[in-house]
Amino acid sequence: MEDLKSSELMLWDYLAIVIYFLLNLAVGAYSLCRPNRGTISGYFLAGRFMWWLPVGASLFASNIGSEHFIGMAGSGAAGGIGVGAFNFNSIVLLQLMAWVFLPVFIASGVCTVPEYMSKRFGGQRIQTYLALLSLVLYIFTKISVDLYSGALFINQALHWNIYGSMLALLVMTALFTTTGGLAAVIYTDTLQFFIMISGSLVVMFKAFQAVGGYEALQYRYMQAVPNMTYENTSCGVPRADAWIMLRDPVNSDLPWPAFLLGQTPASIWYWCADQMMIQRALAAKSLSHAKGATVFAAYIKILPFFFIILPGMISRALFPGDVACVLPEECMRACGSRYSCYNSAYPRLVVGIMPPGLKGFVLAVMLAALVSDLTSIFNSASTMFTLDLWPRLRPRAKTRELLIVGKVFIVLLVAVSIAWVPIIEAIQGGQLFIYIQKIGAYLSPPIAGVYALAVLWRRTNEQGAFWALMAGLFVGVIRMVLDFSYPPPACWEDEYRPLVVQLNFMYFAVLLFWLTVLTAVVVSLVTQPPESYKLIRTTYWSRFDVREREDERDTKSHGDIRLDTLMQNVSPRENGVGEETRAESEENSCLRCTKKSLSWLCGLETASQTSSPKTKEEHLSGMASLDEDPRTKMILRINLVLVVAVGIGLFAYFTVDPFPEGFDPRNYTARASG
Numbered sequence: 001m002e003d004l005k006s007s008e009l010m011l012w013d014y015l016a017i018v019i020y021f022l023l024n025l026a027v028g029a030y031s032l033c034r035p036n037r038g039t040i041s042g043y044f045l046a047g048r049f050m051w052w053l054p055v056g057a058s059l060f061a062s063n064i065g066s067e068h069f070i071g072m073a074g075s076g077a078a079g080g081i082g083v084g085a086f087n088f089n090s091i092v093l094l095q096l097m098a099w100v101f102l103p104v105f106i107a108s109g110v111c112t113v114p115e116y117m118s119k120r121f122g123g124q125r126i127q128t129y130l131a132l133l134s135l136v137l138y139i140f141t142k143i144s145v146d147l148y149s150g151a152l153f154i155n156q157a158l159h160w161n162i163y164g165s166m167l168a169l170l171v172m173t174a175l176f177t178t179t180g181g182l183a184a185v186i187y188t189d190t191l192q193f194f195i196m197i198s199g200s201l202v203v204m205f206k207a208f209q210a211v212g213g214y215e216a217l218q219y220r221y222m223q224a225v226p227n228m229t230y231e232n233t234s235c236g237v238p239r240a241d242a243w244i245m246l247r248d249p250v251n252s253d254l255p256w257p258a259f260l261l262g263q264t265p266a267s268i269w270y271w272c273a274d275q276m277m278i279q280r281a282l283a284a285k286s287l288s289h290a291k292g293a294t295v296f297a298a299y300i301k302i303l304p305f306f307f308i309i310l311p312g313m314i315s316r317a318l319f320p321g322d323v324a325c326v327l328p329e330e331c332m333r334a335c336g337s338r339y340s341c342y343n344s345a346y347p348r349l350v351v352g353i354m355p356p357g358l359k360g361f362v363l364a365v366m367l368a369a370l371v372s373d374l375t376s377i378f379n380s381a382s383t384m385f386t387l388d389l390w391p392r393l394r395p396r397a398k399t400r401e402l403l404i405v406g407k408v409f410i411v412l413l414v415a416v417s418i419a420w421v422p423i424i425e426a427i428q429g430g431q432l433f434i435y436i437q438k439i440g441a442y443l444s445p446p447i448a449g450v451y452a453l454a455v456l457w458r459r460t461n462e463q464g465a466f467w468a469l470m471a472g473l474f475v476g477v478i479r480m481v482l483d484f485s486y487p488p489p490a491c492w493e494d495e496y497r498p499l500v501v502q503l504n505f506m507y508f509a510v511l512l513f514w515l516t517v518l519t520a521v522v523v524s525l526v527t528q529p530p531e532s533y534k535l536i537r538t539t540y541w542s543r544f545d546v547r548e549r550e551d552e553r554d555t556k557s558h559g560d561i562r563l564d565t566l567m568q569n570v571s572p573r574e575n576g577v578g579e580e581t582r583a584e585s586e587e588n589s590c591l592r593c594t595k596k597s598l599s600w601l602c603g604l605e606t607a608s609q610t611s612s613p614k615t616k617e618e619h620l621s622g623m624a625s626l627d628e629d630p631r632t633k634m635i636l637r638i639n640l641v642l643v644v645a646v647g648i649g650l651f652a653y654f655t656v657d658p659f660p661e662g663f664d665p666r667n668y669t670a671r672a673s674g
Contacts, residue, residue, distance in 0.1 A: 056294070
């Protein structure tokens, strides 16, 4: 085993980091030159001109953040390949989003997913509630976790202060998001995508070289027990089912019925109805490009199992005393935490095996993961706040005001997220990724159930959807509070938690999802059915309906942002450019020049009319079109079948125990030394 190498960066490390920042600046500068940043569509939906590759890259990069390199690798080190089920599950759910949910969102002509609920059911309470709950979930499970995990990597690898690292990272991410909008986010995500893939593959190959290959890893991982542990306990001993993905229904941490029936429905919210994912798909120039993006992202989603989870397991195999430490004093020595050091698996691997000159490259990979995730979250959160919530307070808000509000809200969101970081550090118990899944299991199943019913069942009405959401929230919050009040016992302690808390969080997700669905069905059936016009283009079965809706005949209602206003530029009067005398013009020329420069930087300038009214009208009508070229449609369907088959095949392959029945590799040493 190698000793801990110096964490000081060499000249080539600094050069890699400098090149990374220069590439980001170049992409950011390119996005600033786009002509439609001063429109609602240009800022929040990238003008809906994106083709499939950048959209697919953004879908992948928005999902794979620093919390995956820290949390998923840590869970791999702690419990084996089981956490890979969450990764393979997304392969199928991405296609569910593109083929079932997305066509409905496009046909209904919405900008945000909560706005769809307002069109589907009428009223504003469901739209407002879902926007608020989504923002809460972003803070608890995305922004705070990203900040903590990214800063943790920098702290473990370079020994920089965690909160100082957060501040430096936030400056860069906020700059891209506030100035360039979704287009800047997608372009930078595409850059981060290629950096992440190339860098993480380098780490993976170096890791397998160090451990001796895949077969050697299977044995060495099962024998990776720290030297110092508690006697007569299983503390620090790898799980017997570490190499099985879908595990025993009762005596395991990943019971397969709970995962398939509970975690999968809960994940429908993230992959099929979360603003962050849907917003990227809506930015595509057509439905075919959006489907192509999800197919591309699904193929790439196969890789994280190999370049994140398995390297996390390799880290434990190479450095069991540090990564799998049990004694609090040993964990403090290894990673500065008294709870566990599993979250340090990936940074410990990088520091331990990467030669001088490549650490900066890997640091750029982690920065890419963090930047892509944060910029995506910031943009989506500001979109929901600006388009779903702010019009409730300011019904007649102009375009300039909406753009400014979206940018200012990002700053407030960051402040709240940083305040939550110390709480995450205390309650996540050494497995950051499992913390994320638990929060999702307590809050997201009701959202997933209501969206699924809204899209697939015509009879669902506003009362049924609303009271189902309230019932799900009530039950989910109770379980979440109990879970945080009764943290799991340490491996040397007896179980003391109530039975309701001992129930696996995925089994709880099963109950919560179907409780929500049942509540929505019962309430909908005993109340009046929805008005017929509300079903036009708002369900999967009516997505091709060309009839005019009653709520689209008149001018837009207060606060509603329809397609015909999406591409309106900031007016000269909104931008502060009015008539003035020649003397005033000369006196204020410097001030006006400065003001214009700042407005241009922030995307608040008057955009030039680069397209004719006819071209703009054609593009607006194409936004809600579901037309697809027959040949392209056939190619996409073939790839749909292939990628779903690959996803199911991976589940089957990694659920078969690689060791003979009755054979325990933890007691077998000959192969490990060979």
